[in-house]
Amino acid sequence: MISSKVKERAGCVIFTVAAVICVIAVIAIFVFMLIRGIPALGKIGFFDFLFGDKWSPDRLDTFETETLSGSYGIFKMIVGTLLATVGALAIGGTLGFFTAVFLAFYCPKKLKKVFSSMINLLAGIPSVVYGFFGIVFLLPLLANFAPNNGSGLLATSIILGIMILPTVVSLSKTSLEAVPRTYYEGALALGASHSRAVFGTMVKASRSGIFASLVLGIGRALGETMAVVMVAGNSVAYPDGLFGSFRVLTANIVMEMGYAGEVQQGALVATGVVLLFFVLIVNLIFGAISKRAIACGVNGKGFISKAFNKIFKRKEDRKENKQPGAFKSKLIKIKNKIGEVKDGVKYKINSSKIGAGFAIGSGILSASALLLVIGFIFVQGAPYLFTHPNLLFGEYQFNSEEITILPSIITTLMTVLLSLVIAVPIGICTAIFLNEYAQKNNIFVRLIRGAIDVLSGVPSIVYGLFGMLTFVVIIKGTSTILAGSLTVSIMLLPTIVRSTEESLKSVMDSLREGSLALGAGKMRTIFKVVLPSALPGILSAIILSMGRVISESAPFIYTMGSVISAMPSGYLDSNATLAVALYRLAGEGWYVNEAYATAVVLIVLVLGLNLLAEFIAGRLNKRLKGV
Amino acid sequence: MKNKLNQEYKQNISVKDANLWYGDFQALKGVCMEVPEKQVTAFIGPSGCGKSTFLKCFNRMNDLVPGCRIEGDFKIGDIDVYGKIDVNELRKNVGMVFQKPNPFPMSVYDNIAYGPRTFGITKRALLDEIVETSLKASAMWEELKDRLNKSALGLSGGQQQRLCIARALAVKPKILLMDEPTSALDPISTGKIEELCDELKKDMTIVIVTHNMQQATRISDKTGFFLLGELIEFGNTDDIFYDPKDERTERYITGRFG
Numbered sequence: 105m106i107s108s109k110v111k112e113r114a115g116c117v118i119f120t121v122a123a124v125i126c127v128i129a130v131i132a133i134f135v136f137m138l139i140r141g142i143p144a145l146g147k148i149g150f151f152d153f154l155f156g157d158k159w160s161p162d163r164l165d166t167f168e169t170e171t172l173s174g175s176y177g178i179f180k181m182i183v184g185t186l187l188a189t190v191g192a193l194a195i196g197g198t199l200g201f202f203t204a205v206f207l208a209f210y211c212p213k214k215l216k217k218v219f220s221s222m223i224n225l226l227a228g229i230p231s232v233v234y235g236f237f238g239i240v241f242l243l244p245l246l247a248n249f250a251p252n253n254g255s256g257l258l259a260t261s262i263i264l265g266i267m268i269l270p271t272v273v274s275l276s277k278t279s280l281e282a283v284p285r286t287y288y289e290g291a292l293a294l295g296a297s298h299s300r301a302v303f304g305t306m307v308k309a310s311r312s313g314i315f316a317s318l319v320l321g322i323g324r325a326l327g328e329t330m331a332v333v334m335v336a337g338n339s340v341a342y343p344d345g346l347f348g349s350f351r352v353l354t355a356n357i358v359m360e361m362g363y364a365g366e367v368q369q370g371a372l373v374a375t376g377v378v379l380l381f382f383v384l385i386v387n388l389i390f391g392a393i394s395k396r397a398i399a400c401g402v403n404g405k406g407f408i409s410k411a412f413n414k415i416f417k418r419k420e421d422r423k424e425n426k427q428p429g430a431f432k433s434k435l436i437k438i439k440n441k442i443g444e445v446k447d448g449v450k451y452k453i454n455s456s457k458i459g460a461g462f463a464i465g466s467g468i469l470s471a472s473a474l475l476l477v478i479g480f481i482f483v484q485g486a487p488y489l490f491t492h493p494n495l496l497f498g499e500y501q502f503n504s505e506e507i508t509i510l511p512s513i514i515t516t517l518m519t520v521l522l523s524l525v526i527a528v529p530i531g532i533c534t535a536i537f538l539n540e541y542a543q544k545n546n547i548f549v550r551l552i553r554g555a556i557d558v559l560s561g562v563p564s565i566v567y568g569l570f571g572m573l574t575f576v577v578i579i580k581g582t583s584t585i586l587a588g589s590l591t592v593s594i595m596l597l598p599t600i601v602r603s604t605e606e607s608l609k610s611v612m613d614s615l616r617e618g619s620l621a622l623g624a625g626k627m628r629t630i631f632k633v634v635l636p637s638a639l640p641g642i643l644s645a646i647i648l649s650m651g652r653v654i655s656e657s658a659p660f661i662y663t664m665g666s667v668i669s670a671m672p673s674g675y676l677d678s679n680a681t682l683a684v685a686l687y688r689l690a691g692e693g694w695y696v697n698e699a700y701a702t703a704v705v706l707i708v709l710v711l712g713l714n715l716l717a718e719f720i721a722g723r724l725n726k727r728l729k730g731v
Numbered sequence: 732m733k734n735k736l737n738q739e740y741k742q743n744i745s746v747k748d749a750n751l752w753y754g755d756f757q758a759l760k761g762v763c764m765e766v767p768e769k770q771v772t773a774f775i776g777p778s779g780c781g782k783s784t785f786l787k788c789f790n791r792m793n794d795l796v797p798g799c800r801i802e803g804d805f806k807i808g809d810i811d812v813y814g815k816i817d818v819n820e821l822r823k824n825v826g827m828v829f830q831k832p833n834p835f836p837m838s839v840y841d842n843i844a845y846g847p848r849t850f851g852i853t854k855r856a857l858l859d860e861i862v863e864t865s866l867k868a869s870a871m872w873e874e875l876k877d878r879l880n881k882s883a884l885g886l887s888g889g890q891q892q893r894l895c896i897a898r899a900l901a902v903k904p905k906i907l908l909m910d911e912p913t914s915a916l917d918p919i920s921t922g923k924i925e926e927l928c929d930e931l932k933k934d935m936t937i938v939i940v941t942h943n944m945q946q947a948t949r950i951s952d953k954t955g956f957f958l959l960g961e962l963i964e965f966g967n968t969d970d971i972f973y974d975p976k977d978e979r980t981e982r983y984i985t986g987r988f989g
Contacts, residue, residue: 618834
C-alpha cells in the first residue's frame with residue numbers, strides 16, 4: 105500500500121491542474137476580448153462606437169491610417185437587439201409563465217410528464233432549425249400581412265419567443281412547485297377558489313423565482329445568433345414597425361467576420377464585448393434575484409449575488425433608519441387606498457378566472473408550438489430522405505446537383521468526439537477539485553465559480569470569434585475541424601463543470617464519511633463512492649453536451665468552415681457540421697428539399713440524444729436507489 | 732516506514748486535557764478520560780454537549796470539518812492519534828457507525844467488501860469469507876445470505892444500520908465508535924443492535940454516543956456525562972445512574988435537563 109500515498113498526491117495534482125486549465129481558458133477569453141476590442145474602440149472613439157448610428161465599415165481601414173474612411177457605430181444594432189429581446193420576452197415570457205402555471209396547477213397528472221418533457225425537448229432543438237422553420241413557415245405566413253417578405257421584428261420576436269420558452273417554463277415551474285403546499289391549503293381554507301389560490305397566493309409567493317426565469321430568458325434571447333440571422337433581414341437599420349429588416353449585435357458579428365478588415369475586425373470584437381457586458385448585467389440581476397428566491401427553492405448563483413445583496417441590504421438598512429416624513433406617509437396612505445380600490449376591482453372581475461383560461465390556453469399553445477416545428481419539418485423532409493438515400497449515403501461529387509451530407513455527418517461526429525475528449529475530463533476534474541478539494545469559502549475558488557457562471561452565459565458567437573482569432577490563426581491559418589473542436593470544447597466547459605458539481609453536491613456527505621471512516625483514502629472515496637453516485641447526473645450532462653455540439657453552428661462557421669465539401673481526411677481539414685450545412689442549404693434557397701431533410705436528421709439526432717439522456721439518468725437513478 | 736504504518740493498535744483509549752474549537756466556539760473543554768479495553772463505554776448528555784464531537788476525535792473524523800482546531804493528548808495504547816500516523820490506518824483500526832445508516836449505493840456484498848478491498852484484499856475466496864464472518868458477527872447472515880448481490884439501499888432502516896456495522900467489522904477494527912446508532916431506528920431494530928453490542932465487546936472496545944439513557948444502562952459498562960463541552964462525570968454505569976456524585980448528573984438522569 106505504499107502506492108496509495110502516491111496516488112493521493114497524483115490525484116490532487118491532476119484535479120488542480122484541470123482547474124487551472126479551466127481558469128486559464130476563462131481568463132483567456134476575457135483578456136482576448138479586451139486586447140482585441142479596446143484598440144479598435146480607441147481608434148473609433150467610445151462614444152462614436154456605442155452611439156453612432158452609421159455602420160459602413162471600410163475594409164482598408166487599419167490602425168495606422170490617420171482618419172478612418174468607414175463609420176463604425178453600432179447604436180442601431182443595440183436598439184435592434186434590445187427591441188428583439190423585449191419582443192421575445194413579451195411572447196415567450198408571457199406564454200412561458202402561463203404554461204408554467206398550467207403545468208404546475210392545472211395540468212392533469214397523467215399529461216404533466218408528457219407536457220414537461222415536450223417543453224424540455226424544445227430546448228434541445230438546434231437554433232438553425234428554428235431559423236429554418238422561420239424561413240419556410242413563419243415568413244411566408246407573415247408575408248400575407250407584411251409589406252415585405254415577412255422578415256423583421258415580429259418574426260424575430262416569435263422565433264426567439266419560442267426559443268426562450270423552455271427556459272422560462274422549466275425555471276418558473278420549479279419555483280412554483282417549491283412553494284409550500286400549505287400556502288395553497290391555507291388559501292382554500294379561507295374560501296378561495298382553486299384559481300384564486302393559485303394566482304393570489306402561489307404565484308405571488310414565487311414571484312422572484314418567476315422573475316429570475318424571465319431574466320434568464322432575456323440572457324438567452326440576447327445571445328442567440330443563427331435563428332435571428334435567418335429571419336431578421338439583417339440590414340443595418342432601426343426596426344421599422346413590426347416588419348422591416350434590422351440587425352442585432354450577434355448577427356453583426358456573424359455577417360461580417362468572414363471578410364472584415366483590421367479596424368472592422370476590432371469593431372466586431374468590441375461588439376462582442378458589448379454583448380458580453382449585456383450578458384454580465386443579466387447574470388448579475390439573475391444572481392441577485394435568485395438569491396432572494398432561495399427560500400422558494402431556486403438555486404442562487406454564488407458570490408456575485410452575495411455582493412449584490414450586501415449592497416441592497418446596506419441600502420435597506422439606511423432606509424429603515426430614516427423616519428418617513430409627513431409627505432411620505434401621506435403618499436403611503438394614498439398608495440394603500442389605491443391598493444384597496446384595485447383589490448376591490450380585482451375581486452369583482454375575478455381576474456383569476458381569466459388567468460386560469462390563459463394558463464390552460466398557453467399550455468396547449470406551447471405544446472402545439474413544438475408539434476408544429478417538428479411536425480412541419482418532418483412532413484416536408486422525411487419523405488425526401490427516403491426517396492433520396494443518396495443525400496445520406498452518397499459520395500461527394502464536385503459541382504454536382506446531387507449533394508450529400510455524409511461528410512457533414514462524419515465531420516459532426518469527429519467534432520463531437522474530439523471536443524468531448526477534451527472538455528469532459530477537464531470539466532469533471534475541475535468540478536471534483538471545486539467540490540471535493542477546494543475550501544468552501546476560499547476567495548480564489550469563489551472567483552473561479554463566478555467566472556464559470558459568467559462564461560456559461562456568453563453567447564456562442566463570442567466563442568466563435570475567440571476561436572477564429574486564436575485557434576485558427578495558431579493551427580493552420582485557415583479553418584480546421586481541430587480549431588472548431590477546440591473552440592466548442594471551451595464552450596462546453598462551463599456547462600460540464602456546473603452540472604458535474606451539482607451532481608457531486610447532491611451526493612450525501614454521510615457516504616463520504618462512511619468511506620473515510622473505513623480507512624479509505626480520498627481518491628478511493630471519490631472514485632468508488634462519490635463518482636458512481638453522481639454518475640447519472642454526469643452522464644446526462646455529457647450526453648446533453650453532445651447534443652449541444654451537434655446543434656451549435658455559430659462557433660463553427662469561422663473556425664471550421666461553412667462549405668459542404670468532400671469527406672474530411674483528418675482534423676486539419678475544413679468542413680461544415682450538419683447544423684452549419686443546414687444554415688448553408690437554407691440560406692442558398694436552391695436546395696430546399698435537401699435542407700428539410702438535413703433538418704430532419706438534425707432533429708432526430710438531437711432529440712434522440714435528449715431522450716437517451718433522460719432514459720439513462722432515470723435508469724441509473726433507479727439502480728442506485730436499489731429498486 | 733512499513734513498520735511504522737502497521738504499528739499494533741491497542742484497545743484502550745486515553746485522553747488528557749482535550750480542547751476543541753469550531754472557529755471561535757469551544758466545543759470541548761479540558762476533557763480527560765480513560766476508556767478501558769473490551770468494554771462498552773457510553774457518552775450521554777443533552778444535544779450539543781460535545782459528546783459526538785469527542786467521539787469523532789478518536790478516528791479524526793473532525794479533520795473534515797473546516798475551522799476545527801484540536802488540542803490535547805489522544806492516545807490509543809501508546810499511539811498518538813494526532814501524531815505522525817497514517818490516518819487511513821487509524822480509521823481501519825478505529826471503526827465507526829454513524830447516526831443515520833449510510834450504506835453505499837452498491838450491493839450488500841460490495842458494501843462489506845469495500846473496506847477489505849481498500850486495504851488490498853482482492854482474492855474472491857478471501858472476500859467471500861470476510862463477508863460471511865462479518866454478516867454473521869452482526870447477526871445478519873441468515874437474513875441476507877440470499878440477497879448479497881441486491882442493492883443495499885433496498886434494505887430496511889434497521890437492516891441498513893446493521894449492514895453498516897458489518898461493514899465496519901469487515902476491516903477487523905480494534906475499537907468501534909457508534910454515534911447514536913439507533914436514533915433513527917424502531918424499537919425492534921434497536922434491540923437487535925444492543926444485543927449485538929453485547930456480543931461484540933468480547934473482541935473489541937465499543938464507544939457509543941446515545942440520547943437514550945435506558946440504552947446506556949442496558950448496554951454500557953462505563954458512562955460519561957457531558958454538559959456544554961465538559962465531561963462532568965465519568966465512571967461505572969451503575970454508579971453514574973444510581974449514585975451520581977455530581978448534582979448536575981443527577982438532575983440530568985432524573986430528567987430535569989433537556
